[in-house]
Structures are given as structure tokens and as C-alpha cells.
Amino acid sequence: MADLLLTLSGVHTHIGPYHILHGVDFAVPDGEVTMLLGRNGAGKTTTLRSIMGLWTPTAGQIRFAGQDIAAMATPEIARLGIAYVPETMGIFTQLTVRENLLLATGPAGFKPHKLAEVLALFPVIELKFNQQAGGLSGGQKQMLAIARAIIEDRRLLVIDEPTKGLAPGVIVQLIEGFQRLKAARTTILLVEQNFEMARALGDSVAVMEDGCIVHRGAMADLAADTALQEHLLGLSLGALQ
Amino acid sequence: MKPVAPYLLLPVIMLLAFPLMSGPSWIALTVAGLAMGMMLFLMASGLALVFGLMDVLNFAHGGFITLGAYIAVSVLAPLTGWVNAGSWELNLMARAAAMLAAAIVSGAAGLAFEAIVIRRVYGAHLQQVLITVGGLIVADQLIVAIWGTQPLPLQKPAVLRGSFQLGGAAIETYRMAAVVLGLLVYAGMHFILNRTRIGLVVRAGVENREMVEALGYRITRLFVGVFVAGSALAGLGGAMWAQYQETVTPAIGAEMMILVFIVVIIGGLGSIGGCFTGALLVGLTANYIGFLAPKLALGSNIALMVLILLWRPRGLFPVGGR
Amino acid sequence: MTRQHPVLRLLLLSLFLALAFAPFLFPGTKSVATASRICIFIVLAASYDIMLGYTGIVSFAHTMFFAFGAYGVAIPLSRGWIGWDAILVGTIVGAALAALVSAAIALLSLRVQKIFFSMITLAVASLAQILATQLRDITGGEDGLTFSLPAELQPSFRFLADPIFGVRADGRLIGYYLTALIALALFLLMQRLVASPFGTVLQAIRENEFRAEALGYRTIVYRTIASAISAAIAAVAGGLMALLLRYVGPSATLSFDVMTDILLMVVIGGMGSLTGPALGAALVVLAHYYLQPFMQMGFDSLADVRILPALIHPDRWLLWVGTLFVLIVHFFPAGIVGAFRKH
Ligand SMILES: Nc1ncnc2c1ncn2[C@@H]1O[C@H](COP(=O)(O)OP(=O)(O)O)[C@@H](O)[C@H]1O
Ligand SMILES: [Mg+2]
Numbered sequence A: 001m002a003d004l005l006l007t008l009s010g011v012h013t014h015i016g017p018y019h020i021l022h023g024v025d026f027a028v029p030d031g032e033v034t035m036l037l038g039r040n041g042a043g044k045t046t047t048l049r050s051i052m053g054l055w056t057p058t059a060g061q062i063r064f065a066g067q068d069i070a071a072m073a074t075p076e077i078a079r080l081g082i083a084y085v086p087e088t089m090g091i092f093t094q095l096t097v098r099e100n101l102l103l104a105t106g107p108a109g110f111k112p113h114k115l116a117e118v119l120a121l122f123p124v125i126e127l128k129f130n131q132q133a134g135g136l137s138g139g140q141k142q143m144l145a146i147a148r149a150i151i152e153d154r155r156l157l158v159i160d161e162p163t164k165g166l167a168p169g170v171i172v173q174l175i176e177g178f179q180r181l182k183a184a185r186t187t188i189l190l191v192e193q194n195f196e197m198a199r200a201l202g203d204s205v206a207v208m209e210d211g212c213i214v215h216r217g218a219m220a221d222l223a224a225d226t227a228l229q230e231h232l233l234g235l236s237l238g239a240l241q
Numbered sequence B: 001m002k003p004v005a006p007y008l009l010l011p012v013i014m015l016l017a018f019p020l021m022s023g024p025s026w027i028a029l030t031v032a033g034l035a036m037g038m039m040l041f042l043m044a045s046g047l048a049l050v051f052g053l054m055d056v057l058n059f060a061h062g063g064f065i066t067l068g069a070y071i072a073v074s075v076l077a078p079l080t081g082w083v084n085a086g087s088w089e090l091n092l093m094a095r096a097a098a099m100l101a102a103a104i105v106s107g108a109a110g111l112a113f114e115a116i117v118i119r120r121v122y123g124a125h126l127q128q129v130l131i132t133v134g135g136l137i138v139a140d141q142l143i144v145a146i147w148g149t150q151p152l153p154l155q156k157p158a159v160l161r162g163s164f165q166l167g168g169a170a171i172e173t174y175r176m177a178a179v180v181l182g183l184l185v186y187a188g189m190h191f192i193l194n195r196t197r198i199g200l201v202v203r204a205g206v207e208n209r210e211m212v213e214a215l216g217y218r219i220t221r222l223f224v225g226v227f228v229a230g231s232a233l234a235g236l237g238g239a240m241w242a243q244y245q246e247t248v249t250p251a252i253g254a255e256m257m258i259l260v261f262i263v264v265i266i267g268g269l270g271s272i273g274g275c276f277t278g279a280l281l282v283g284l285t286a287n288y289i290g291f292l293a294p295k296l297a298l299g300s301n302i303a304l305m306v307l308i309l310l311w312r313p314r315g316l317f318p319v320g321g322r
Numbered sequence C: 001m002t003r004q005h006p007v008l009r010l011l012l013l014s015l016f017l018a019l020a021f022a023p024f025l026f027p028g029t030k031s032v033a034t035a036s037r038i039c040i041f042i043v044l045a046a047s048y049d050i051m052l053g054y055t056g057i058v059s060f061a062h063t064m065f066f067a068f069g070a071y072g073v074a075i076p077l078s079r080g081w082i083g084w085d086a087i088l089v090g091t092i093v094g095a096a097l098a099a100l101v102s103a104a105i106a107l108l109s110l111r112v113q114k115i116f117f118s119m120i121t122l123a124v125a126s127l128a129q130i131l132a133t134q135l136r137d138i139t140g141g142e143d144g145l146t147f148s149l150p151a152e153l154q155p156s157f158r159f160l161a162d163p164i165f166g167v168r169a170d171g172r173l174i175g176y177y178l179t180a181l182i183a184l185a186l187f188l189l190m191q192r193l194v195a196s197p198f199g200t201v202l203q204a205i206r207e208n209e210f211r212a213e214a215l216g217y218r219t220i221v222y223r224t225i226a227s228a229i230s231a232a233i234a235a236v237a238g239g240l241m242a243l244l245l246r247y248v249g250p251s252a253t254l255s256f257d258v259m260t261d262i263l264l265m266v267v268i269g270g271m272g273s274l275t276g277p278a279l280g281a282a283l284v285v286l287a288h289y290y291l292q293p294f295m296q297m298g299f300d301s302l303a304d305v306r307i308l309p310a311l312i313h314p315d316r317w318l319l320w321v322g323t324l325f326v327l328i329v330h331f332f333p334a335g336i337v338g339a340f341r342k343h
Helices: A044-051 A074-079 A097-102 A112-121 A123-127 A138-150 A168-183 A195-201 A219-224 A226-233 A235-240 B005-020 B023-054 B061-084 B088-116 B125-147 B173-195 B197-207 B209-214 B219-245 B252-267 B272-292 B294-311 C006-020 C029-055 C062-078 C084-109 C114-134 C171-195 C197-207 C209-214 C219-245 C256-269 C275-301 C307-312 C314-331 C335-342
Strands: A004-015 A018-029 A033-038 A059-064 A082-085 A156-160 A188-191 A204-209 A212-218 B163-166 B169-172
Touching (some): A018 A033, A018 A044, A018 A059, A033 A044, A033 A195, A033 A226, A044 A059, A044 A156, A074 A082, A082 A138, A097 B197, A123 A138, A138 A156, A138 A168, A188 A195, A204 A219, A204 A226, A212 A226, B023 B061, B023 B169, B023 B173, B023 B197, B023 B219, B023 B272, B061 B088, B061 B219, B061 B252, B088 B125, B125 C256, B163 B173, B173 B219, B173 B272, B197 B209, B197 B219, B209 B219, B219 B252, B252 B272, B252 C114, B272 B294, B294 C084, B294 C114, C006 C275, C006 C335, C029 C062, C029 C171, C029 C219, C029 C256, C029 C275, C062 C084, C062 C114, C084 C219, C171 C219, C197 C219, C209 C219, C256 C275, C256 C335, C275 C307, C275 C314, C275 C335, C307 C314
Parallel strands (some): A018 A212, A033 A188, A033 A204, A156 A188
Antiparallel strands (some): A004 A018, A004 A059
């Protein structure tokens, strides 16, 4: 079994007066793709935001590469080598595509080989390179958000529902992109509602319900067990299949 | 993406005023309006950026304007010889010393104010307004305790006192100098915002603070820097305005703040381009109407603001999703 | 109403009794005038609290609305239309104008952000200040307007030949009780308002705007109505102030000093409670009468020390008020009322 890069144990998070996460436990092995699944409102986004320090957990531990990051500020967490693609993508619409990418690079700016790699992965970005990012389509914005996450070498990518609201054609492109990242042994924590995508990419899987992890295991096992899928993920996934 | 109509407002206002007065008056008033607009821009830019970046509206911003004005008075008082000398080098040095001192002291005051007052009220609008209003009262009173309530005279440097002819109009030299300096500062800000990494981060932060932090930038530190720079610019603007008026009263900041608020509301809080356009609009309107119907000057600016809000509720150049 | 701490109840009860019997407990022109002033400022501060405490909006135009009522009463009286009808008409016109202007500002600014309301009220209030000094023919400019009152309110008027408990039964006594009763009525009205379903919605909006909006409340409508009501009540208080002073001028009604006092009253007393601002009003008015002279004494005794006198000069009153204000907002944002609520 691979080393664990990220481990959450007993994480509780409150948002204002509301208790959202009730002791979340799961781990992301180094070099693998871990899927975080669950119905709408299960607490997946809140979990990712807690990892990034955008909410501060009220109890529990979040260990990344050997240190506890639960109480750290967001910029410090990001500087440890975690890239985050939020559910809302976080594209700066008033900036150009180039500037959006540049923000994620180190002080020296673009590294030519990384830029070439990213542009090869998502050719459309090159076409729109100097345009305002606000003018991109939803799928293009999502590609830009992912490109921004990989424009520098990161140890972990944390990605929240990248296929949400995208057309099937674009989803296919995204899955292809992720498959290349997976082939390069990038460590990814991916929240996804699209079970096809989860099945195609995931090594292991954790399923959330009402702020708790209710299932953990290998993706292959869950993919093989339709009764379990139905039980854990319910109709929203059944409709997609 | 960018709307064009808001940019057209400036030439439209200038053209509207043209048939209402003689050519030379129009030229003189336009220069005066642009000069006032430039000084307003200096005072308003910090406020707009601080709001855009951290959602903090500092009602005590006017205190920095007043402070800058008084620092200029205090620095220029012992330099009267230089100010009155016919030599432009000495003039320039006195002036540079006054403005630099105004900017530095106001910036330092901004640093202290951020640490003592502002930092405690991030994210709480109501408390922010209340506590910065309280801070303004204290700052104003301290200024009065130091410099008194009597208006203090302040001289323009000798070489900038007269006027010169342009298209049949007499243009005050000082106004031209204010326009030039304002343009320089605007160009400098434009450069920093659009050509440097810090500027890129500021622009991104105005739109989405969380994402900038998730990219690893410590935005609170950046904010302190912007706050200090904004305070320094307000002090610089105050010093320039005081020299323009040739007198300083404790009310200078409060009076200008009314116009500064109108500027940032018109321009769209958080946008530097909007702030610039808004400042010029307010400066021009104040001068045209001040000439045509002196009693309506402030009223006309409020009317301008109301009209713009009816047309574009979020100001001419709104930024971000807030 | 939530149950109040016994000390708080005692304070409120003493304030009520002191004001109810002020002319008998504290005879003398000056102390009765002080009591009147407290009554008026209780109304003014409580009406401001409807904005600040119940809708979470900072307005800088409350003195302007106050002035609308004051000038509304002063203008007819100073032009020789001296009568109760003039007072009534003046107050109503002032209040209606205040409600209209306030609603207009709210509709214009609250579509965007609460903070716009603060900035626009500041701009409009300073315009009002300028207009009040410039429109000499109507407002008397800097000097303001002086006028005389209907006969029944004049000191020479006697409604009983004999004194009541040693207090002359004159027009001043009528004036005081008129002010106190109207103030009481307005205060009770405001308490009813904030306890009504309307007030409950206001508080829900203040607590969580998005939730309230999601529940289907048009927050802008509620806030606009609240700001109009608040402004109208401030105007009535202004009318009472005009009667008390028999004079109206920009510095007495419109200046930023008055606005600072109102803010201080509400914040010291405790926002969002109405009773808090009432206590705050009493405290601040008393402090003006008794603490400011005290500063003068301190100043006189320290006149030969260098820096200190400049700081405790009576003109530096606002320096200390401002410092106190910052400290309270920072450390006791719930004011006196909040301090009692916790224990
Ligand atoms: N800002 C917030 N304020 C209050 N409740 C929130 C907030 N964000 C999320 N929640 C609640 O937390 C729960 C989990 O939400 P979320 O983590 O977004 O779920 P998911 O991403 O799995 O769909 C939901 O019940 C949601 O209503
Ligand atoms: Mg989610």
C-alpha cells in the first residue's frame, strides 16, 4: 500500500452555528486518485474547504505529508503544495487566461516545459490565451481551473465536482485529461457526482452522508457492486447510468 | 466584455458644458476640473482599493487627508524662503519635501490605524463603520489639539503661482502641475496594477479573495500594504489640495470625503479605472456648475451620483461578485 | 419582550420615575430643560436604533431628519403663524418629508449594499447642512430662526393660580409634560413596532439576510419602510426640540456633533434594544451638562502644565467621547443592556 499523503481523522467543522461535519475520517494515498462521493449536501465541499483552511475545523486532525494542517491558514496550506479547484472554479473573470495561469506560477513565472504540457493537455487554452477569462464557456473555464492547478508541480490536487453542469462532450475531454494526470501518478482528491467518471478514474473511494464517511474501499469493489451503489449513492446516480 | 458607455460620460459632460459658456472659460474650467479630479483621485484610490480587496470601508479615510494637509503646512513653514525663492529648484525641493512628508506621515498613521482599529473588525460591516467613525472623531480631535482650529495659510511655490495663456484662457500654473502629477500617479498605479505580480494579485484579490489565498498568497499582508499606500496617497492628495486652496482647516478632510464617497460610488467600489473616471467626472461637474450656478455645486454632484445609480446601481465599473 | 436583568429594570424604572416627576423632583428652569432634552433624545436615539440595531444599517442623515421636523415647526412660527395648528402642520410636513427622503435614499442604495446607504446619507446630510446655511430666506442661514410659542406654552401663562407642590403651574410645566407624554407615546409605539411581526422580520433580516431573502421576504422593502418610519419619528423629535429651544439653527440640529451624540447614545446603551438607547440618551445628556463643566475645572487647575491641558480642554470633549466610543464598539458592542444580559 502506498504512503498516505493526506489523512483526515475525526474532523468536525462548524459553519457559523451549524455543525456540518461530524467526524470525517479518510485518507488519500500518494500517487493515487481518491474519489469522494455522496449526495448533494452530504458535506463534500465542506470537507475540501476544511482541508484548504477555508473553514477551520473545530476538532480533529488533518495531516498532510507528516504535519497537522488543521489550524493553518489557507496560504500556508497551499504553499505546502496543494492545489485547489473549487466547485465554483474560482476563475478571475476580469483577468486574462494568461494572468489566471500566471497567478499559480512561482516568482519566476511560467516554466516553458510545464506551460507546453498544459497547453497540450487543453489546447483550447492556447487559443484564448490573451482573452479575458470572463468570456470563456463553462467547460473552458473548468479546463483553465484545472490547468491552473497543474501549471506548477503540486503534491496534491483537490478538485470539487469538475463536471458539474458541463456538456457530455466536454466531460469526455476532461476525463481524458484526468487520465493523463493519473498515468503520470499525480495524487488527486476528486469529488464527483458523475459515477462514470469516478469509475474510470478512481483507485479508492470514500462515500459521505450527512457529514460522515459511510463507506471506504477500493473503487473497483464499489463499481462491481450495484446494490451497494444504490444504497450509498441513491437515485441521483441511478439516473445517470 | 467591458462596457463602453461609462467611458463616454466624460467627453459627454465636457461637450454639454461647452455651449453654456465662453470658450476661454470652458478651457479654464476644464483644466480646473481635471486638476480637482486628479487630486480627488489621489484621495479616493486608496479607499476604493481597500474596499475592493478586503471589503473594508474606512470612514476615517478623511483623517489621512487632513493629516497630510497639516503635515504640508508644518514642513513648509520653516521652508518659506525656499517656497518664495524665484528658483524653481528650491521651490521644487520645498514642495517635494512637503508632499513626501505628508505621504510618509499619513502612510505611517495608516499603518498604525490598520493595526489598532481596522484589523479587529474584518468582515463585520456594522462594527467597521462605527469604529472607523469613532477613529475619525479621535483623529480629528488630535489634529485640532496639535494645530488648533484656526485656518492656517499655506503658500503655493513661487514658480507655480501665476498663470499662462492657453487658447485665450488664463490657466493657473498650479492646476496644470496638479494635472501632471495626478497623471503621473495614475500612470504609476496603472503600471503597478497591470504590469507587476503584486498588481496582478491585488486585481485578483479584489475579485475573489479566497481563491487568491488558495493559490498561496498571504492576502492580509498585501492588504496592509495597500492600506498604507492608500493612506499615503490620501495624505498626498490632502497636501496638494491644501496648497491649491492656500489654506488648511480641520474640516478639509471631512469636506473632501463627501466628494470622495461620491467618487467611489460613481466609479464602482474596488475599481481603479472607475475611481479615476469618477474623480474626473466629479471634478468637472463641480467646476462647471460652480461657475454656472455656484450655489448648486455640491448638490450637482449628488444629483450626478443619483443619476448614475439609477442608470447603473453598482456604479460605472463594478468589480467582483459582491 | 425578553425578561430583563433586575438592575436594568431598576435603572429603567428610576429613569421613568425621574422623568415623570422631574419638575417636582428637580425644580429649576435648567434641570427641567435638561429633563426635556432627555425625553427628546430618548425618542431620537430609539428611532435611530430602529435603523442601527434592528436593520443593521448606519445612517448619517438622522440629524437631517431631526432638522426637518425642527425647521418644519420653526418656519411657520417664526413667520408669525403662532398656533397649535402651525406646530401640528409643521411637524407633519417635516415628518412626511423625512420619510420620503429616507425611503428614496434607501431604495436607491440598498439595491446594492448597505454600506452605500451610509455613504449616501453622509453626502445628503452635508448637502442639507449647506442648504440650511445658504437658503437664508427660508432657514435664517447660520443664525437660524427664533420664534415665540403659543400663549399656553409661555412661562407667563398660568393654568392654576396656586403652585402645585411648590412648582408654578405655568406654560413651562405644560411644555414639559407635553414633551414627556409625546416622547412616552412614541417610545411605546416603537416598542410595539419592533415586537410586531414586522419587527420580527427586520431582526430576521439583520441576523441572516440571505436566509430571509430565501424565505421570500423582500429585504429591501422591509428596510425601506423601517428607514422611513425611523426618519419620521426623528422629525417629530425635532419638532419637540424646536419647541423646547424656541430656536432652530444648523449647529443645534444638523451638525455632526449631534450625530455623534446619537451614535454614542445608541452604542453606549446597547443597539437593538430600544431601552438601551433610552438609557444612553439620559447618560449622554447628563454628561453634557455635568461632565463638560467638570473638564473646564480640570483644565483651569492644570493650565500651567504643557500638553495635558490641551487634551482636557472642554473643547476636547469629543476626543474623549470618540475614544470611549471606539472602546465600547470594540469591547462592549452590546452596550449597557448587553452587559446585564450576559450574567
Ligand atoms: N455557507 C454555509 N452556511 C450554512 N450552511 C452551509 C454553508 N455551506 C454549506 N452548508 C451546508 O452544509 C451541508 C453540506 O454542504 P456541502 O459541503 O456543500 O455539500 P456537498 O458539497 O456534499 O453537496 C449542506 O447541508 C449545506 O446546506
Ligand atoms: Mg459541493
